[in-house]
Amino acid sequence: MQQTTIVMNKCDQCIVRQLSSLKALSKEEVIKLAGSKTTYKIKKGEAIFEEGEVTNGVFCVKDGVGKLSKLSANGKDQIVKLVKSGELLGQRSMISNEPANLTAKAIADMEVCFIPKSEIINFFNSNNQFSLNLMQSVCEDLKESENEKIALVQKTVKQRLAETLLHLHDEFGEDKDQTLKVQLTREELAGIIGTATESCIRLLSDFNKLGLIELVGKKIKLKDVRALKKLAEN
């Protein structure tokens, strides 16, 4: 009994519960949820699921950062989306009833909870607000994906790099030394903007020389946000 209470509290106070579609769940539903979830710790570099795998549920990101990516024929890893704590992972494939279209890997050590599909479908059918939230979350992803698709075509690599740096700053914030909190390798950064690693490094170098950013070891500090924005715009 004591045990049950503790688990319930855990889900109830979890950041995912506060930020994701799960915020629509009632007290009773959260208790049900707490009983059916499984918690995993995933080390940096490890996969949560791989392309083609059948996941049969969603993952709640409690802590850490992950990337959704797809490996190309020539060995390059295109990053489609970064996920951080509070977000759900694998909603799309679950709803579409399909194996994962992308691979999910940890970029920083993660803690995730797995919620089986049956549970989600129950919530979806019995809780209108939850289904609407879930729907809106997928819609948000769709909008972002479409806009990124457009940016990929209409903007140069330089513009996309500026844009991505600003995004990373907005979404993940900065450390005390003002460098970006997300620690991406140059290769991963290249994977987000869709370019060759060398091109990415070269442009970072250029931005550094222009005073737009400062390279602190492998970390990146944004120095001139206004100029970066102007660059990204047009």
Added chain:
Amino acid sequence: MQQTTIVMNKCDQCIVRQLSSLKALSKEEVIKLAGSKTTYKIKKGEAIFEEGEVTNGVFCVKDGVGKLSKLSANGKDQIVKLVKSGELLGQRSMISNEPANLTAKAIADMEVCFIPKSEIINFFNSNNQFSLNLMQSVCEDLKESENEKIALVQKTVKQRLAETLLHLHDEFGEDKDQTLKVQLTREELAGIIGTATESCIRLLSDFNKLGLIELVGKKIKLKDVRALKKLAEN
């Protein structure tokens, strides 16, 4: 009364009702739908809605072909998606409660019905199968968008052209003379694959010389589907 029956039948037998999320609606719901819809005829080149507009509902494509696109700063029109009869338009913005992110224009004369948001939300809240269908449809769009995003980065313009020609063939079929049924200008085709119009024309010319396709005036006939597939793959 006679009038009401006719309108109901119209919705009931409509292709959109058969192919879209609306297939989950009950007889009673279809009657409600028929009463609240408005039908529009849109001529080739005209807009159904423009970026930034608040639509407050969805459009059912009864007939014709449309494009969802976004104009870039340099005047180029990036096409995000083509829609054909049986599909819904504007679901995303309606659910997200946002003005349209893209402009919808007719590529071939269209007939569309407008369904007000209130009606859709009612169905969404009272009909689980409908909400699931709608959800799956958005998920399908998301998957496609992500895959296209990846293709945009990982494939060359030549590969994307081959891929797009095959897609157009699959999705819209061919006329009696075996040319593609969708009549896109070279500029529009370029807008889909995300390249300059001249590059698109040049590559079509190359494909023609290689015997992969045949240019019949402005129309395109696929001659060697196998070779096109191989080209698109890698």
Added chain:
DNA sequence: ATTAAAACATGATAATTATCATCTTAAAAA
């Protein structure tokens, strides 16, 4: 029917970006 405008086409050239090679530095493993 004639004129104007739009769409298609192709060459020349410039700009962008990828690839290969090599080197340095940092991190991990022995």
Added chain:
DNA sequence: TTTTTAAGATGATAATTATCATGTTTTAAT
């Protein structure tokens, strides 16, 4: 600690793609 490996950096060069110029054909408008 030493050694090995991975990540970062930069130059040289090639490949891809965009842009500009110009001409032709098709379509639409007068």
